[in-house]
Amino acid sequence: MASGKSLLSELTSQILSKPADPAPRRNRSVSAPIALLREVEEHVERGTPLQLRLDQIDEGPYHVGALDPVRVAALAENLRHNPQSSPVVVRRKRDGRYELVAGRHRKAAFAQLQREEIAASVVNLSDDEAERLVFFDNLLAPALSDYEKYLGFAQRQNSKDCSYADLAKESGWSKSQVARFFSFSRLPAEAIELLKTRPAAVGANCAEKLVAFAKEHPETVTEAVRAMVEERLTQDEAVRQVAQAAQETVVSSAAEAAAPVAGRGAAAPAAVVGTQKLRVMHQDRVFAMVSVKGSRVAIKLSDESEAEGAVNAIMNYLRLRTESQ
Known part of the structure; x- marks a missing residue:
């Protein structure tokens, strides 16, 4: 067994040198993850790994997401022919047993090989440090889906009552990317249940685009998630299919609102009851939201740089109308 090498060396290397895929903007400071990982790494390297029975090691409470069976099988095949290169990381529990902090897939591979013992390094970590270590471990895992990363952020937020800014500072990700991960929380409940069966089917960028339609078109969004999962x-x-369906709904609603009222003749348009909301789409994005209530029209543009052009277009229309009367 290689004595100077721990499983966390690889994680530290990933933080320092490997960009995320896809590569969102990161904060310049990633000192918190690096400091914790290096501290644990030093503990691991100073100590002599113990041979612990697998049935002495319990799963920790901070892990999110399911084990990847492909990864477990690959590790098992490697360990069938090679020695364990680095120990799993555990901490002692009050009842004398051990809690797994890092190395879930390795432990599962040993179980698959029906081995009774595994090399483990025992570290002294508080609950908060253990949760942070698992959180960083998951966040930096290249094979972890965006949905599972969101679960880690959500768990961290719930346990520490963190804001997006706090999570960004702690993790080294930008606040906008943290917010993008939380887009998953605003998908319809049925869509989330579908996503649990294949978490990698929907990325955070896709989820962010879908939630723009989720409130008014939950069934359409859910069916789109089902199609991606399958x-x-x-x-x-x-995203294009959902945007197109939403656009068709808006056009249909507008046509119905403008249709003549039965018995009043074609020249009399139907009165709009309450507030009518229309969405203007450009490709797969919302360009503007238009609210109509009686004689009042409000326009909310997605990009404020378009405001001047929109005002000019409205003014031109109004001039043409007044000049023609």
Whole structure:
């Protein structure tokens, strides 16, 4: 067994040198994850790993997401022919047993090989340090889906009552990317249940685009997620399909509102009851939201740089109308 090498060396290396895929903007300071990982690494390297029975090691409470069976099988095949290169990381529990902090897939591979013992380094970590270590471990894992990363952020937020800014500072990710991960929380409940069966089917960027339609078109969004989970649509195709369906709904609603009222003749348009909301789409994004209530029209643009052009267009229309009367 290689004595100077721990499993956390790889994590530290990932933080320092490997960009995330896809690569969102990161905060310049990633000192918190690096400091914790290096501190644990030093503990691991100073101590002599113990041979612990697998049935002495319990799963920790901070892990999110399911084990990857492909990864477990690959590790098992490697360990069938090679020695364990680095120990799993555990901490002692009050009842004398051990709690797994890092190395879930390795432990599962040993179980698959029906081995009774595994090399483990025992570290002294508080609950908060253990949770943070698992959180960083998951966040930096290249094979972890965006949905599972969101689960880690959500767990951290719930346990520490963190804001997006706090999570960004702690993790080294930008606040906007942290907010993007939380887009998953605003998907319809049924869509989230579907996503649990194949978490990698929907990325955070895709989820962010879908939630723009989720409130008014939950069934359409859910069916799009189902299609991605079942690999019938790519993420880009799903977003375009949902946007198109939403656009068709808006056009249909507008046509119904403008249709003549029965018995009043074609010249009399139907009165709009309450507030009518229309969405103006450009490709797969919302360009503007238009609210109509009686003679009042309000326009909310997605991009404030378009405001001047919109005002000029409205003024031109109004001039033409007044000049023609």
